[in-house]
Amino acid sequence: EELNRKTQELAHHQRLETIGTLTSSIAHEFNNLLTPIMGYSILTLEKLPAEETELYDNVLEIYNSSRKAKEIISRLSDLSRKNNALTFQFVSPDELVQKVLGVVAPAQPPGVTVETELNCRHLWLYGNETQLSQMLLNLMLNAFQAMEERGGTVTVSTWADGAHVRLRVSDTGPGIPEEAREHIFEPFYTTKEAGRGTGLGLAIVRQVVEEHQGSIELGTAPGGGAAFTVMFPVRDRAGEED
Numbered sequence: 001e002e003l004n005r006k007t008q009e010l011a012h013h014q015r016l017e018t019i020g021t022l023t024s025s026i027a028h029e030f031n032n033l034l035t036p037i038m039g040y041s042i043l044t045l046e047k048l049p050a051e052e053t054e055l056y057d058n059v060l061e062i063y064n065s066s067r068k069a070k071e072i073i074s075r076l077s078d079l080s081r082k083n084n085a086l087t088f089q090f091v092s093p094d095e096l097v098q099k100v101l102g103v104v105a106p107a108q109p110p111g112v113t114v115e116t117e118l119n120c121r122h123l124w125l126y127g128n129e130t131q132l133s134q135m136l137l138n139l140m141l142n143a144f145q146a147m148e149e150r151g152g153t154v155t156v157s158t159w160a161d162g163a164h165v166r167l168r169v170s171d172t173g174p175g176i177p178e179e180a181r182e183h184i185f186e187p188f189y190t191t192k193e194a195g196r197g198t199g200l201g202l203a204i205v206r207q208v209v210e211e212h213q214g215s216i217e218l219g220t221a222p223g224g225g226a227a228f229t230v231m232f233p234v235r236d237r238a239g240e241e242d
Contacts, residue, residue, distance in 0.1 A: 147171055
């Protein structure tokens with residue numbers, strides 16, 4: 001049984017590696033196809049007479065669909081990217097949360113409230129701020145989607161635990177089924193209905209965490225919702241600057 005499990009894990013990792021190689025090689029070609037579709041759509045929209053409202057809506061739908069496809073290709077590229085050099089800097093966990101809250105606010109569904117418990121005012125992470133922001137943004141968007149029908153509360157917390165900073169995004173949604181938990185970070189795996197998700201968000205979250213020498217765990221929030229906790233090493237900014 002142990003040998004069979006190891007064999008299945010190896011085959012699974014090989015499939016993921018193949019997916020990464022494939023998406024990396026075709027992303028550029030897809031972008032080359034999508035760029036003229038978007039460009040010519042805009043040109044057509046600008047030249048349409050004002051009375052051609054139905055045709056305008058149809059062309060606009062072509063543009064919007066192309067733009068969404070381009071965003072998905074960009075996320076695939078992020079996921080399949082090899083260990084390119086990243087620009088790392090000192091990042092305040094609490095300031096990171098505040099910045100992302102401002103970005104994600106327009107996507108906050110009615111009936112969903114956001115609370116913060118920030119306790120890392122004088123602590124620092126050492127990482128790529130863009131990637132860390134994307135990580136937190138993905139976790140919050142997942143929480144929003146889990147509660148958009150019945151509402152609830154998303155709580156974003158930061159606190160220090162010895163030599164580590166912990167950042168948690170928890171929600172009061174329906175939670176994640178037990179059978180899905182071992183697959184939740186896999187690329188293209190999603191519990192959402194068709195058309196509602198690509199299955200890339202949490203895979204990118206895990207990639208960012210690993211590139212920052214951190215760890216992530218999925219727990220259950222009070223009330224049965226999901227709670228994602230990320231742990232990163234604390235960095236001494238004064239010591240680095242000496």
